[in-house]
Amino acid sequence: MVSGFFHELKDRGLIHQTTDEVALEKQLNEETVKLYVGFDPTADSLHIGHLLPVLMLRRFQQHGHVPIALVGGGTGMIGDPSFKDQERQLNTLDTVKNWSESIKHQLSRFIDFEDATNPAVIANNYDWLGETLLIDFLRDVGKHFTINYMMSKESVKRRIETGISYTEFAYQLLQAYDFLKLYETHGCLLQLGGSDQWGNITAGIELLRREKEVQGFGLTMPLITKADGTKFGKTEGNAVWLDAEKTTPYEFYQFWINTDDRDVIKFLKYFTFLSLEEIAAIETEFLAAPESRLAQKKLAEEVTSLVHGQEAYEQALRISQALFSGDIKGLSGEEIKQGFKGVPTYNVTQEDDLALVELLITANVVPSKRQAREDIKNGAIYINGERIQELTYVISESDKIDRHSTVIRRGKKKYHLLQF
CATH class of the missing domain: 3.40.50.620 (HUPs)
Known part of the structure; x- marks a missing residue:
């Protein structure tokens, strides 16, 4: 003992x-x-x-x-x-x-x-x-x-x-x-x-x-409290579950990576099996350069791996990096599903016109054909992370990730998912 x-x-x-x-x-x-x-x-x-x-x-x-x-x-x-x-x-x-x-x-x-x-x-x-x-x-x-x-x-x-x-x-x-x-x-x-x-x-x-x-x-x-006054264990009003079907490993990873600087060392002590000496070393490095988010990255890695396994952690990290860089084509269909859970989704039918201008309206990405043309010409429309500026562009098989998903981005952060 x-x-x-x-x-x-x-x-x-x-x-x-x-x-x-x-x-x-x-x-x-x-x-x-x-x-x-x-x-x-x-x-x-x-x-x-x-x-x-x-x-x-x-x-x-x-x-x-x-x-x-x-x-x-x-x-x-x-x-x-x-x-x-x-x-x-x-x-x-x-x-x-x-x-x-x-x-x-x-x-x-x-x-x-x-x-x-x-x-x-x-x-x-x-x-x-x-x-x-x-x-x-x-x-x-x-x-x-x-x-x-x-x-x-x-x-x-x-x-x-x-x-x-x-x-x-x-x-x-x-x-x-x-x-x-x-x-x-x-x-x-x-x-x-x-x-x-x-x-x-x-x-x-x-x-x-x-x-x-x-x-x-x-x-x-102890009762776990967050420094910003919000309730621990909730993200966007929803509980963070240990079941991957209810809270995906990517969502789970995101919960921990977004930990407040004021809470992260405490959470490393609570929720990981890193030694106190290892945590102290992380704290020293983190305090010297908080913008690196070293402590949050280590917390998210340890807890996601512990709850969902190393492979799920690596997948969550891959999704995060792809979304940050905008390079989405390297993701699998399952990773697209995790990374874009909750974003507006449109199920494309055989009757739909796959011309980009028409599809932007059909999928409610833009309100009108005029707006669709303006956004495309101005370089505000991205397909799977790649800017598209051709008014005659048509969605093809090469735009379908794992043959059934296409991610449309309008501007910097407005995502829409097309499912085929």
């Missing part, structure tokens, strides 16, 4: 709160600790808001401890009220089961369930919550918690004025019960979570103390 592991977590800024820091550090230094993080399936994919706890499980496993990834197939049917302004929509059992399977698959990309010495464990709390009788739960768990104790939790107090259902009010008991069950089945003594999970985590520690007379531990990670 590496004695400096706990201090490294602190130096990276990854520890917000612990229940008993001295005892926890001693435990981590002297024994193999089993720990868990819960992931409620509220969608069919995890997003980058989940990435920090997922990577924490990976860090603990790399240092000889046993991570337990708990998929909340049961608690996901309820919804955690922690720091939510309103109650979540309740989902059906089949929906939650399908989402749970997707999340299990994603988690296996980050933590090793086949490791010979300390394999990670996957669990689903529906396995016990789905079989628990209400009377038994109230007698065995509910008896240990007073209403005053439950009301004192910040996650509950924040919702009292706007209203909280009994369903969400009882969530902390379900999460406490998870900790108890994971202790009974796996010997789990440590729960990790975001800073908004503190109340739920301490409820579980209290239940362990009362039921088993053992000391459990809690550790929370």
